[in-house]
Structure formats: C-alpha cells, structure tokens
Amino acid sequence: MAIAARIYQDGRVFGLELYPGKPKAGVLDFPDDRVWPIDFNYDDEKLAAGEHEFLGVETRDITRATDDWLVELDKLDLPHVDVPEAGLFDVTVSDVLRWARKTYPSRHARASA
C-alpha cells in the first residue's frame, strides 16, 4: 500500500514528506557511508535506537539526484508513495525525484534569468 506524501519545492531545493499533517521529529542522515546528494529524514527516537524509520527526503539541488543515484535509491527498501499534487500514485521515491528533476529546474532557471 502506498503512503500519502507531499512535496516541498523552493528553486532547486526539493523535499518529499511522508505522512503530511503529522509533525515529525526527523533527523537527516544517509542510509550508508556514502555521501549522497539526497538527505534522508529518519525518526529521531528510532535512530537513537539504531533503527531507520523513513520519513522522507530532502535535497538542496534536485539536479544532483542523477540517474545513477536514483538507481541506488531503488535498491533501498523504501515505501511507495502517493503524491496527488503531482499526479503521482503508487510510485517509488525515485520516481518522484525523477519527476521533480524534470519539472523544477526550468522554473528555477526562469526565476534566475
């Protein structure tokens, strides 16, 4: 079953928040030792106990979420999401980032021109 999510966008900054409307005590980290171009938001209490409860992603430049990184993202055990405002339903997190990468940089470029 897909989880409800909402998006945040500010220029090239992009975020995906699972369980919108429910305040989250999220802490940013990576799923492994690599320095990802995407931050993963994990529940604070679970992280303190050594577990990873996924609450969403954030990136300060969506264009850095390259195809190679999105392939790596697909290898993680992340839930499918519904993002109604983007017309995306039962998709992977990488699908949402791929959509954002196509959708937002052009707006950013227009705003900066």
Added chain:
Amino acid sequence: MVDEDQKAYIRVGFTSPEIANRLGWDQENIWMPEHALQWIQANHATLSDPIGAAHIILNHPRSVHQDLQSDDGIYFITDAEELRSGGLLKSRSTRYVDAVVRFERVSDGAFLRLFHLSPRKRNHGGFQLWP
C-alpha cells in the same frame, strides 16, 4: 520582508563579524522564507524554536564550509549540545545541526537567504571556510 514573488521572509539575525568578514558579506541580516520555516516545523519538530536555533548556528558555528549539495550554498554547522543546553533541541540522536545560506540576487538588489536548517547525524560540510 516580501519578495517579488510575494513570498514572505523572516529575519533570523546575522553571523559574527569575523565570519562575515571571511565570507565577504556586508549585509545586516539573513532571511528565511516562511515556507522553509513551515517545512522545518513539520519535519524537524525536535527543533523547538527554529529561528532561535538559526541564530545560534549562524553566530556560534563549530565550522563553516562550502555546501556539498549545492553550487552556491554556505554551510554552517554546530554541535547539537550547543542547542540542547539552551532548550532549543529535544533530539536524542542528533549530533549536529546545520544551516545553509545563499547570496541571492533579485531585480532590485541582493540578500542572504537561509534555505535549509535541520538536525543531522553527520557533518556534511565541504571545503572549510572558517575557522
């Protein structure tokens, strides 16, 4: 402050004179978009006062770096204990809190914009600019 796209901004103070001098900043304030504050409150609720936290991070960072995740961001990071001791952070797992500021040009000038603030488990700074 409201920008040309009618987005509202909140003043979060400035950095120390020494750091501002190192970065070549001669502005008086750093501004956070209101929608960024709302995102932080929704996703990083262990920061009980994000504006107060931003003020501490900008004025008392452990170090300042180029941002690894954006081309033009300046990455400030401070030890979580700095905020915990002031009652600004409730997180148990957080080791650091970071903030990223960008110099943003608009049609009638430029300003410093804080566009990221969050608790973080690892230092994610790039090339060190200060100290």
